[in-house]
Structure formats: structure tokens, C-alpha cells
Amino acid sequence: MGYLRLLLAISVVIAHSNAIFGCNLLGGPLAVETFYIISGFYMSLILNEKYVDQNNSYRLFISNRFLRIYPIYWIILLLTIGLGLYINGGRLEPFATYYSNMSPGSLVFLVGTNIFIFFQDTVLFLGLNINTGNLFFTQHFEATNPQLHHFLLVPQAWTLGIEMSFYLIAPFLVRRSIRVIIPVILLSLLIKVFLYRAGLNFDPWNYRFFPAELQFFLLGNISYVLYRKIRTLKINQWLLYLFFFFILGFTVFFDFIPLHKKNALYLVSFFVALPFIFYMSKNNKYDTYIGELSYPVYISHLFVLQLLTILKVVKIPNFGLILTISSIAFSILLNEFVSKKIEVLRQRRIKKNSVLPSLVNLK
Numbered sequence: 001m002g003y004l005r006l007l008l009a010i011s012v013v014i015a016h017s018n019a020i021f022g023c024n025l026l027g028g029p030l031a032v033e034t035f036y037i038i039s040g041f042y043m044s045l046i047l048n049e050k051y052v053d054q055n056n057s058y059r060l061f062i063s064n065r066f067l068r069i070y071p072i073y074w075i076i077l078l079l080t081i082g083l084g085l086y087i088n089g090g091r092l093e094p095f096a097t098y099y100s101n102m103s104p105g106s107l108v109f110l111v112g113t114n115i116f117i118f119f120q121d122t123v124l125f126l127g128l129n130i131n132t133g134n135l136f137f138t139q140h141f142e143a144t145n146p147q148l149h150h151f152l153l154v155p156q157a158w159t160l161g162i163e164m165s166f167y168l169i170a171p172f173l174v175r176r177s178i179r180v181i182i183p184v185i186l187l188s189l190l191i192k193v194f195l196y197r198a199g200l201n202f203d204p205w206n207y208r209f210f211p212a213e214l215q216f217f218l219l220g221n222i223s224y225v226l227y228r229k230i231r232t233l234k235i236n237q238w239l240l241y242l243f244f245f246f247i248l249g250f251t252v253f254f255d256f257i258p259l260h261k262k263n264a265l266y267l268v269s270f271f272v273a274l275p276f277i278f279y280m281s282k283n284n285k286y287d288t289y290i291g292e293l294s295y296p297v298y299i300s301h302l303f304v305l306q307l308l309t310i311l312k313v314v315k316i317p318n319f320g321l322i323l324t325i326s327s328i329a330f331s332i333l334l335n336e337f338v339s340k341k342i343e344v345l346r347q348r349r350i351k352k353n354s355v356l357p358s359l360v361n362l363k
Helices: 002-015 028-049 057-087 090-101 104-116 155-173 178-197 210-230 237-252 262-281 285-292 294-310 319-353 357-362
Strands: 126-128 135-137
Touching (some): 002 028, 002 262, 002 285, 002 294, 002 319, 028 155, 028 210, 057 090, 178 210, 210 262, 285 294, 294 319
Antiparallel strands (some): 126 135
């Protein structure tokens, strides 16, 4: 799964720069929704197999997820603030420009969401009234002035706001039977269809509204259930390679495939192939390492883009490739010096809180 996760992150990098040798991969929105499926799969996996015999399992799960997300995010946030102070502007400019036009509540909300990530997705549904200083709901965030998303210092982290909302409810959902999960998926799908029919088929409604996106997380849960069915089977290696290379090719050449409704076809194909791809790659240490880079690449690439813009590298041909390579190189540093040390702590906390079988039998 690691190679595909990194490709999805690179899809977002390309969406914020330009094509690599004419290849755009999936584009941002589809890559994000595919990430949701993967997230649902992994959260189902660890909640059903890693946090089963744990003391205070809910608190341990949530705190360990936060340990996975926040350190890297806060480093990028601090670097972004530092860069803004150094160049006297950058992503801090909207705060400097409209500080006097914000009410205390609006300022606290925007500062708080930048620090704690929660509700960054909600920012895309709000505007700032510079006369009253208050925030207001809007269907078209691009029609507001100023556009509130410009106040997000790590703009792409809005997806983490949605992810973390899912983390909060995942322990209460992904351990349920399919008979419970499928109606929730259908309800989420109906919400998405309703929004589309109501004319809300544009950004942010088309892929940033959590109730309509919950279906993709839960499809990941169904995919995990399928994986549990097949993992005890002896599957022909060629079949596993077929699933992997089909999705790999679909991802790389997606932009060139002249199919109607290919977004939906890709999501369905990925959902079906995911258990088999994970079955094939779960013990591959190289695949695991590559996958570990996907989050830092995703969360750091706009900061790297700022640096390259200051250095005027954006004017060089094949800038998308340069940004991708630079983001990967920076992410390797983050992974080696931050993520790996945090991972040791996370695993230690799980072992510390595990319930010994002998103690379980005494209860």
C-alpha cells in the first residue's frame, strides 16, 4: 500500500504545481477521497486487532492518532510562521491585513483551528464580515472577501480536520457488523446525492463536507472485512500482482483514460483491490517505509513550494517534478528525525497499556 499512498500524496502535490512529464495522476479531490478509504481500512485494522486488549482503549487510540498527526503538523506550522515573519508576509499576510477587522471570537477560532486542526474543514463553509468582525455561513467561499481559507497557515490540513472527526467516531463504528455499517454508508451517499441535486455540486460541498464523505471511510471498513475473509487463504501471487498493477496503472494514467464516470470507477476499483494489495504488501518493509512518507509529503509540500517560490525555482521547467522530489527529500528528514522517534513512543504506550491474558482471565 505504501507506493500507492505516496502516489496519492504526489497527486495532491501535482495539483498544486504542474504535471510531471505531462502526467497529472488523479488530481486533488479524487486523491483525497481515496485517502479516506485507506484511512477507514487502517483504522478498522488497528481498532480490531491492535487496540482490542488495551486499558482505556478509546483514549489510547485517540491520543496515539494525535501523536501521529500533531508533531509533524506543528513543525510545518512553526516553519510556515517563521518564514512569514522572515519575509514579512507569506501566509501571515491575511492576519496582518484583517486583524483589526476581526472580533475576538473570530480571531480565537482562526488561531485555534490553525493550532489544533479541528474545524479547518469548516473554514471552507465560512466567511468573514469585515464590518462586524463576525464569521458567517456561506455556500460559496470563493465569493467572500476575504476568503477565509486564506487564514489557514497549512491550507491542505483541512483534510486532517475531516480525518480527526472520523477518528473520534471510528471506535464506535468500525467494530460494528456490516448490517450497521451499510445503512450509514447509504445515508452518507444519500446526503451526497441530495447536495448534488440541490445544486451544491461544487467546492467545498463536493468533497469537503464530512457527512457526505463518511461513506468513503466506511467503505474502507468494508474493505477491511473483506481482507479478514481472504487473509487465511492461499492466494495466487499473480492475482495479487494483477490487482496491484491494475490500480497502479489506473492511478498513473488516470488523466489519459477516456472513460465516462471514471472517478466513480476508480473509487470502486480501489475499494475492491485494497484487501488484496494490503495482503500482498503488508510484510514488505520497503513498501512500509515508502508509505510512511505519504503524510509528511502531503503536509509539507506547500511549505516547500513557498521556499522554492522565494528561490524563484517555480520558473524552471518541470517544476512539478522538482517540487515532488524536494518534498520527498524533506519528508525523509521529517520521517527519520521526528516520525520514527514518535513511533517508538506510540508503540511503547500500546505495550504499556496492554492487558495481560492472565489478568483478563481473572476478571
